[in-house]
Amino acid sequence: MHFAVLVFASVATMTTFGLDNGLMRTPPMGWLAWERYRCDIDCKNDPKNCISENLFIDMADRLFEDGWKELGYVYVNIDDCWSSMERDKDGRLQPDPNRFPGGIRRLARYMHDRGLKLGIYGDMGTHTCGGYPGTTLDKIEIDAQTFADWEVDMFKFDGCYSNAVEQELGYPLMSKALNATGRPIGYSCSWPAYQGGLPPKVNYTQLGQICNLWRNYGDIQDSWNSVLSIVDWFFENQDVLATAAGPGRWNDPDMLVIGDFGLSMEQSRSQMALWAIMAAPLFMSNDLRTISSGAQSILQNKMIININQDPYGIQGRRILKEKVGIEVFWRPLSNNASALVFFSRRTDMPYRYKTSLSKLNYTTGSYKFTDVYTGKTDVLKDSTEFVVSVNPTGVVMWYVSAPGKLKYHPFIREGKLHGPAYDAEENTFPRVFL
Amino acid sequence: MHFAVLVFASVATMTTFGLDNGLMRTPPMGWLAWERYRCDIDCKNDPKNCISENLFIDMADRLFEDGWKELGYVYVNIDDCWSSMERDKDGRLQPDPNRFPGGIRRLARYMHDRGLKLGIYGDMGTHTCGGYPGTTLDKIEIDAQTFADWEVDMFKFDGCYSNAVEQELGYPLMSKALNATGRPIGYSCSWPAYQGGLPPKVNYTQLGQICNLWRNYGDIQDSWNSVLSIVDWFFENQDVLATAAGPGRWNDPDMLVIGDFGLSMEQSRSQMALWAIMAAPLFMSNDLRTISSGAQSILQNKMIININQDPYGIQGRRILKEKVGIEVFWRPLSNNASALVFFSRRTDMPYRYKTSLSKLNYTTGSYKFTDVYTGKTDVLKDSTEFVVSVNPTGVVMWYVSAPGKLKYHPFIREGKLHGPAYDAEENTFPRVFL
Numbered sequence: 101m102h103f104a105v106l107v108f109a110s111v112a113t114m115t116t117f118g119l120d121n122g123l124m125r126t127p128p129m130g131w132l133a134w135e136r137y138r139c140d141i142d143c144k145n146d147p148k149n150c151i152s153e154n155l156f157i158d159m160a161d162r163l164f165e166d167g168w169k170e171l172g173y174v175y176v177n178i179d180d181c182w183s184s185m186e187r188d189k190d191g192r193l194q195p196d197p198n199r200f201p202g203g204i205r206r207l208a209r210y211m212h213d214r215g216l217k218l219g220i221y222g223d224m225g226t227h228t229c230g231g232y233p234g235t236t237l238d239k240i241e242i243d244a245q246t247f248a249d250w251e252v253d254m255f256k257f258d259g260c261y262s263n264a265v266e267q268e269l270g271y272p273l274m275s276k277a278l279n280a281t282g283r284p285i286g287y288s289c290s291w292p293a294y295q296g297g298l299p300p301k302v303n304y305t306q307l308g309q310i311c312n313l314w315r316n317y318g319d320i321q322d323s324w325n326s327v328l329s330i331v332d333w334f335f336e337n338q339d340v341l342a343t344a345a346g347p348g349r350w351n352d353p354d355m356l357v358i359g360d361f362g363l364s365m366e367q368s369r370s371q372m373a374l375w376a377i378m379a380a381p382l383f384m385s386n387d388l389r390t391i392s393s394g395a396q397s398i399l400q401n402k403m404i405i406n407i408n409q410d411p412y413g414i415q416g417r418r419i420l421k422e423k424v425g426i427e428v429f430w431r432p433l434s435n436n437a438s439a440l441v442f443f444s445r446r447t448d449m450p451y452r453y454k455t456s457l458s459k460l461n462y463t464t465g466s467y468k469f470t471d472v473y474t475g476k477t478d479v480l481k482d483s484t485e486f487v488v489s490v491n492p493t494g495v496v497m498w499y500v501s502a503p504g505k506l507k508y509h510p511f512i513r514e515g516k517l518h519g520p521a522y523d524a525e526e527n528t529f530p531r532v533f534l
Numbered sequence: 535m536h537f538a539v540l541v542f543a544s545v546a547t548m549t550t551f552g553l554d555n556g557l558m559r560t561p562p563m564g565w566l567a568w569e570r571y572r573c574d575i576d577c578k579n580d581p582k583n584c585i586s587e588n589l590f591i592d593m594a595d596r597l598f599e600d601g602w603k604e605l606g607y608v609y610v611n612i613d614d615c616w617s618s619m620e621r622d623k624d625g626r627l628q629p630d631p632n633r634f635p636g637g638i639r640r641l642a643r644y645m646h647d648r649g650l651k652l653g654i655y656g657d658m659g660t661h662t663c664g665g666y667p668g669t670t671l672d673k674i675e676i677d678a679q680t681f682a683d684w685e686v687d688m689f690k691f692d693g694c695y696s697n698a699v700e701q702e703l704g705y706p707l708m709s710k711a712l713n714a715t716g717r718p719i720g721y722s723c724s725w726p727a728y729q730g731g732l733p734p735k736v737n738y739t740q741l742g743q744i745c746n747l748w749r750n751y752g753d754i755q756d757s758w759n760s761v762l763s764i765v766d767w768f769f770e771n772q773d774v775l776a777t778a779a780g781p782g783r784w785n786d787p788d789m790l791v792i793g794d795f796g797l798s799m800e801q802s803r804s805q806m807a808l809w810a811i812m813a814a815p816l817f818m819s820n821d822l823r824t825i826s827s828g829a830q831s832i833l834q835n836k837m838i839i840n841i842n843q844d845p846y847g848i849q850g851r852r853i854l855k856e857k858v859g860i861e862v863f864w865r866p867l868s869n870n871a872s873a874l875v876f877f878s879r880r881t882d883m884p885y886r887y888k889t890s891l892s893k894l895n896y897t898t899g900s901y902k903f904t905d906v907y908t909g910k911t912d913v914l915k916d917s918t919e920f921v922v923s924v925n926p927t928g929v930v931m932w933y934v935s936a937p938g939k940l941k942y943h944p945f946i947r948e949g950k951l952h953g954p955a956y957d958a959e960e961n962t963f964p965r966v967f968l
Contacts, residue, residue, distance in 0.1 A: 138883055145921075146886065321881040322926045324758065324796075361800040361926040362758075362881055365826075392799075447755040447796055449572055452579065487579075492756050492795040 121279060123286045124312040125347040126409040127381045128254070130175025130217070131159050131168075135320055135355045135385035139181040139230045143199055149387075151181045152199035153207050156218075162388035164214040166396075171405055175254055175286075176211055177219030177383065180230040187233055192246045193222070208251040219254035219286070220247055224270040225262030234261055237270055241277045248281030256288040267291055275310035288352065288381075289314040298337060304344035313350040313381050316341065320354035322362035324493065327371050328445075330354065334378060335418040335429075345379055345415040352381050359386035359395035366494035368398050369473060373441045373497040376408035377416035377429045403472040403499055407431065407439045419460065426453045426490060428460060437501040440469075444490040452489050457500075458482040469498040555713060557720045558746040559781040560843040561815045562688070564609025564651070565593050565602075569754055569789045569819035573615040573664045577633055583821075585615045586633035587641050590652075596822035598648040600830075605839055609688055609720075610645055611653030611817065614664040621667055626680045627656070642685040653688035653720070654681055658704040659695030668695055671704055675711045682715030689719050693728040701725055709744035722786065722815075723748040732771060738778035747784040747815050750775065754788035756796035758927065761805050762879075764788065768812060769852040769863075779813055779849040786815050793820035793829035800928035802832050803907060807875045807931040810842040811850035811863045837906040837933055841865065841873045853894065860887045860924060862894060871935040874903075878924040886923050891934075892916040903932040 133151060143150040148158075160176050163169050182204075188194045195204050208218040222243055225234040235243045235257075247255055257274055259267055271291045278285045289311035295301040297316040307314050317333050320326050330353050334341060341351050356375060358368040375382060384399060391399075416431025416439065429441040440460065444451050457467055462482045470477045473496075480486060488496045567585060577584040582592075594610050597603050616638075622628045629638050642652040656677055659668040669677045669691075681689055691708055693701055705725045712719045723745035729735040731750040741748050751767050754760050764787050768775060775785050790809060792802040809816060818833060825833075850865025850873065863875040874894065878885050891901055896916045904911045907930075914920060922930045 136883055140883065142886075149883075322883075323881040326881065361884075361928055362798055364796055364798050364801075366795040367798075447757040447760065449570055449574065449583075449756075450795075452576075494795055 119275065119287060119308070119310055119312050119348055121284055121287070121312070121348075123284050123348065124350065126411065126413060127350050127379055128175055128286060128313065129172040129382040129405075129409075130177060130219070130384070131163065131173065131388065132175075132177040132179060132219070132256075132355055132383040132385050134179035135322060135357055136360060136387060137179075137385075141181055141196070141199065148389075150199065151178075153202055156207060157210060159388055160211055160214060160216055163216060166388065167400060168388070169215055171400055171402065172409060173382070173384070173399075174215065175217045175219050175383070177221070177254060177256065179221045179256065180223075180228050180258070181232060182221065183228075183232045185232060191239070191242055193233060193235075193243055204250040204252065208253070211253075212251065217253035218251075219256065219288075220250075220252045221256045221258065222247075223258040223260050223262075224267055224274070224291075225258075225260050227261045229258055229260035235270075235274075236262075237266060237273065240270060240273045241280075244274060244277035244281055244285075247285060248278070248283040251283070252285060254286035254288065256290070258290045259294040264295070267294060272306075272310050286312045288312065292316045293318065297333070298340060304340070308344060308346070308349035312348055313352045315352045315354060317353065320357060322357050322360045324363055324367045327357070327363065327367065331374055338415075338417045342415040342417055345413065347411070347413040350379060350381055350413075351415065353378055355383045355385040356399065357385060358399055359384065359388075359391040364493065365394050365398075366491050368395055369497075370443060370493060370495045372398050372401065372404055373472075373495045374429065374443070376404045376497075377431045377439060377441055379408065379410070379413055379415040379431070382408060401472060403470065404497065407433065407472070407499060410434055422453070424451065424453075426451060428455075430460070433499075435501065437499060440498045440500055442488045442490050442496040444492055444494055446492045448492060450489045450491045452487050454485060454487045456480075456483055456485045462500075465502060467500050467502055469500045472497045472499055553709065553721060553742070553744055553746050553782055555718055555721070555746070555782075557718050557782065558784065560845065560847060561784050561813055562609055562720060562747065563606040563816040563839075563843075564611060564653070564818070565597065565607065565822065566609075566611040566613060566653070566690075566789055566817040566819050568613035569756065569791055570794060570821060571613075571819075575615055575630070575633065582823075584633065585612075587636055590641060591644060593822055594645055594648060594650055597650060600822065601834060602822070603649055605834055605836065606843060607816070607818070607833075608649065609651045609653050609817070611655070611688060611690065613655045613690065614657075614662050614692070615666060616655065617662075617666045619666065625673070625676055627667060627669075627677055638684040638686065642687070645687075646685065651687035652685075653690065653722075654684075654686045655690045655692065656681075657692040657694050657696075658701055658708070658725075659693060661695045663692055663694035669704075669708075670696075671700060671707065674704060674707045675714075678708060678711035678715055678719075681719060682712070682717040685717070687719060688722065690722040690724070692724045698729070701728060706740075706744050720746045722746065726750045727752065731767070732774060738774070742778060742780070742783035746782055747786045749786045749788060751787065754791060756791050756794045758797055758801045761791070761797070761801065765808055772849075772851045776849040776851055779847065781845070781847040784813060784815055784847075785849065787812060789817045789819040790833065791819060792833055793818065793822075793825040798927065799828050799832070800925050802829055803931075804877060804927060804929045806832050806835065806838055807906075807929045808863065808877070810838045810931075811865045811873060811875055813842065813844070813847055813849040813865070816842060835906060837904065838931065841867060841906070841933060844868055856887075858885065858887075860885060862889075864894070867933075869935065871933060874932040874934055876922050876924050876930040878926055878928055880926045882926060884923045884925045886921050888919060888921045890914075890917055890919045896934075899936060901934050901936055903934045906931045906933055 140150045156176050184194045184196050211218045223234040227234045271289050292302040293315040334353050345351050410433040412434045414432050419430045420428040425445040427443045431439045466481045468479050490496050574584045590610050618628045618630050645652045657668040661668045705723050726736040727749040768787050779785050844867040846868045848866050853864045854862040859879040861877045865873045898916050900915045902913050924930050
């Protein structure tokens with residue numbers, strides 16, 4: 101039991117590293133307007149899709165009625181272009197009166213009445229990226245208080261129209277200001293994306309102390325190229341990024357575009373699988389009123405959501421890049437389990453990839469696995485060669501567990517976590533295990 | 535009636551320009567193995583997908599039973615990797631005995647018994663691209679005769695492992711040899727793709743006289759990037775290419791990858807629409823045994839197939855490129871009709887594109903249009919402003935006709951065809967109208 105105790109103790113210890121608001125111990129899940137609805141304020145000609153309270157009410161109804169909420173998708177998040185162009189006479193942000201006639205507090209209560217949460221957006225700078233009033237340093241306290249007064253549950257702080265010094269001051273100040281309101285408000289920081297996403301400019305230790313999640317990289321677009329560029333960046337920089345993540349503090353590779361226009365079903369399964377490996381926030385940006393059953397079933401896959409929401413909160417990694425275009429990703433999970441993703445970058449036909457668990461650095465033993473998309477289950481010895489057929493731009497994803505009870509966590513030896521790709525660089529492993 | 539007579543007379547005259555085998559007066563339709571199945575010869579481990587007679591029989595059964603044949607999808611085409619590595623003792627090509635134990639003639643008869651046709655593949659050169667026996671100049675007659683003996687209906691002649699001089703000799707020789715067999719065999723030439731696709735290296739007048747269709751550009755892959763690169767190339771070079779096409783002689787932008795792994799539904803609708811505008815051969819390369827109903831309904835869209843198969847056989851063009859990422863394509867059709875495609879290159883959200891038929895160079899009058907994907911029908915005056923909402927990477931496609939009977943073809947004035955983008959360059963218009 102020695103090692104299990106160590107793990108639990110470390111998980112407990114780690115909480116002190118995260119933003120001390122007790123929120124988002126697993127990656128937040130919900131819906132966010134930006135990618136799909138942008139700054140569409142044309143309610144006259146496009147009433148069903150414009151940024152208005154009706155849009156968020158529609159999505160809340162869908163989350164509540166179509167099985168999303170029970171799976172954890174509880175945040176309904178407003179992005180840019182919600183506010184009036186002018187602050188009110190007391191200097192407070194106010195919603196556009198035509199598009200949000202009921203006000204934000206009423207909208208928040210609509211969410212709360214249904215067990216949902218409301219997120220809102222602001223910008224550290226003179227203007228939001230869309231040109232609406234920004235939050236300069238002198239406005240941070242009043243804006244934090246306004247959001248708390250409105251009973252908002254999450255706040256995304258963008259970084260257009262500010263410089264590095266202002267950001268250096270503003271992002272921590274907002275963290276303090278939100279905490280000072282006494283209301284638990286999840287805090288999403290776009291700061292590192294404005295710093296290039298990497299140390300030494302980005303201080304991930306500090307970010308983990310002031311933000312619950314942060315955008316490291318550029319905005320996602322509704323295209324497979326965009327998803328791929330994000331996947332590339334996050335896994336090329338996984339040594340830096342994975343250690344930054346843990347309960348209460350998450351790297352955010354941006355929204356899920358599953359259910360939109362640009363991804364095939366295979367590509368949708370790939371985004372879902374890789375976001376789960378990354379322990380990424382799962383914010384859909386799509387039209388839940390018209391989503392296809394295929395896309396819905398991918399987003400509502402319970403086993404993948406469980407992997408994403410694993411309580412250890414360890415961000416997974418790419419452990420293999422084969423020249424034939426197959427890549428393998430791995431994430432250690434609680435209960436002696438792990439997740440494996442076999443991903444194909446090919447654009448020709450399904451590739452029959454032959455390997456064994458021992459080749460993927462699993463220790464001697466036999467393992468039960470479940471294919472999370474097909475439900476197929478089997479038991480494999482570490483040494484048994486097997487073939488997975490991976491579709492072009494698609495994945496095969498397994499939940500792997502040791503059948504029966506293992507005495508020790510299969511990835512922990514001598515008090516340190518071992519596993520695919522870690523032997524060479526133990527020191528970079530998430531500190532929860534060190 | 536003057537102009538209508540002119541058009542009909544021209545269509546009749548034009549036949550003398552095409553390959554004189556009377557075949558493929560509209561673009562050929564069917565199924566072709568390459569993109570989806572490549573050179574998979576591993577029948578031991580992948581029996582359902584390897585290049586074998588079983589694969590072509592399976593596809594024939596699906597074409598015959600699932601409504602494809604009635605829509606015009608009649609060719610079942612073998613590509614590379616079908617043959618034995620050695621010619622027989624008489625110097626003839628022979629199929630791999632393990633993968634085609636029944637032989638090609640029996641396979642052809644299987645097709646003919648079901649109202650289908652069989653296509654086969656060869657290579658002008660020492661080897662096929664996959665390394666199988668090629669057809670050197672001295673083998674052209676015997677190979678043409680072998681295909682005729684086997685009762686094959688179409689022949690694709692690739693160009694790996696030969697030089698420009700050999701190709702210059704070989705492609706016309708094969709045309710003569712096929713004709714000399716007395717069997718009507720549709721002739722697909724990869725020649726121009728090996729010449730870079732453009733004059734002066736490519737002589738499209740000659741191609742129209744010796745081939746029924748020709749590959750101008752690189753192989754398609756199962757990705758939206760690949761489809762886009764093909765669309766870009768064909769429409770950037772439309773002035774050269776469109777004039778080369780007509781009944782019996784077609785530019786071939788390569789296979790439809792709808793139903794495979796890389797395209798979203800929107801992108802699938804776009805490929806289908808743009809291939810119809812291009813008067814392109816419609817060869818699917820997919821798994822008809824497992825195709826989704828969504829992909830099937832796109833490929834089986836009757837109105838788009840009718841546009842593709844329009845008897846005039848005029849290849850359409852891009853008539854507008856808007857800075858916002860919307861492009862408009864147009865193809866004149868028989869019966870005073872035309873097809874319009876509004877295409878979005880955006881990757882954000884549906885774009886509301888405002889225009890009018892007069893802005894698209896339609897002459898004064900009122901027009902009936904049908905949205906080929908939704909079935910929505912309406913009547914528009916040329917001057918009426920309208921909005922089409924075009925999804926990211928998607929299309930809106932209209933079949934446009936003049937309600938009631940027009941005295942004159944709406945695109946013909948003073949004996950010459952006018953239309954979007956043609957006013958500036960009448961001389962490049964398909965010669966059928968000159």
